[in-house]
Amino acid sequence: MSSLPPWLANLLPILILLGAISLVLARLPKVELGHTDAFRRRRFFNWFPLGMTYAFLYMGRYNLNEATSAMKSHLSNADFGTIFFWGTLVYGSAFLLNGPLTDRLGGRKTILLSAAGSSAANVAMGFVVYKVLTDGWVPPGGLVVTMSVLYAVNMYFQSFGAVSIVKVNASWFHVRERGQLGGVFGILISLGVYFAYDWSRFISKAAPTYWVFFVPAAILAAFVVLDFFVIRDTPGQTGHPDFDTADASSGDTGSASVWDVFVKMVTNRTIVIILLVEFCSxxxxxxxxxxxxxFAKATGIGETFVAANWGMLLCVAGITGGMFAGVISDRVFDSRRGPVSAVLYAGMSTGAVAALFLLGSPALGWTVIFMSLCVIGVHGMLSGTASMDFGGKKNAGLAVGIIDGAVYAGTALQSILLGSILPKGELAKDPANWGNWPLAMLPLSFAGLLLATRVWNAKPQPKGQPVATPQVAAAAQAPRTGTGG
Known part of the structure; x- marks a missing residue:
């Protein structure tokens, strides 16, 4: 692959892995729920562009890391930590508004809002960087303040992303199918990470840094147009019969205020434990x-294989972890998400201990790649799947908003903490001075493991009578015409 362009050399292993996973999944015995081939095709054309939009939202979110690294004469690691902190704080708290809003408007409208808003915010950040690098412009309040504000705006719109994808898919997938869907969610996260790191690095080397913001902005704008014509909230809007998904809202025909639903969720023991696990995640x-x-850039190991191919390796690890978690959840643990999360947290805890002793070793890179495999698998199972199960398709937006809010509360904590305790300047060049980094991982990795064991047997309980399968739903109602989009 040495004769291939760098971006293609990195993309090729991902494509091979996706092909292998597709082959394996195609040969697994299918969960028979009465879906027609036409329904499965239309469902694919619903979730695939939705999922790719989510992946490119990741590119428009984590491109900040590569951009600040490329602007090291203007922004330090501590500055990156500050900007990222404010963005994640806004993201984590936005669920109070955006979760219920998604339940009310539907995931289709909010994914369009998410992609359009993030695209505009990335254009604004790119313009600021352009003015700083070409004209030496000093923004009002300074570059850190300006970028913090714009990144916070970006992250507000980004916060609709996961809520929207879960809200839409909750109406299209039965509980018994959602483990593998959680694996797909992990794949989408992993592709987004690859785009954010390797594509952004490629862009920053090939063009001025501001293109790191302009490129994802353009891609997201294109997906706004595609999604408008293709994505629909429910099967019924495409001419296929809606069906009972057997999640927590199954049989719930009543109405309740957002506050009542919120209180009910945050007083549910299972959801509270999932919140705490995802804070750790x-x-x-x-x-x-x-x-x-x-760490790699500061210590001079940026050209080692792991550091030079960080996005690609994260993507491969995340795809592997996500699909492992999804298949095992549905096939081994009867669609329970807790056991898989506990197994993966055990892997993370082992990796955190090992990292303490590997700071000066090339093995550190492979250790953190393994840990990434574990944490993306957990995130797919809980934010991408358990939120659907326990919130139900009726309240999926609020459920995933609460859970994703906990994820980004944990993200905000690490951002401000690591930005303040990690070495700076000349001290950062010595790997031995980075001991606080793995030390910070230990408490949260073990806490996540302990908490995941507390939801080992948790499964959603439908409120109504025995759940109708898609066969029954199809028989009970005549096919309806829809937009067909």
């Missing part, structure tokens, strides 16, 4: 994903 995911590239 947000901390662990970003303490690895955001700071290993900074």
């Amino acid at each position: 947000g901390f662990m995911r970003n303490v690895i994903m955001q700071w290993y590239p900074k």
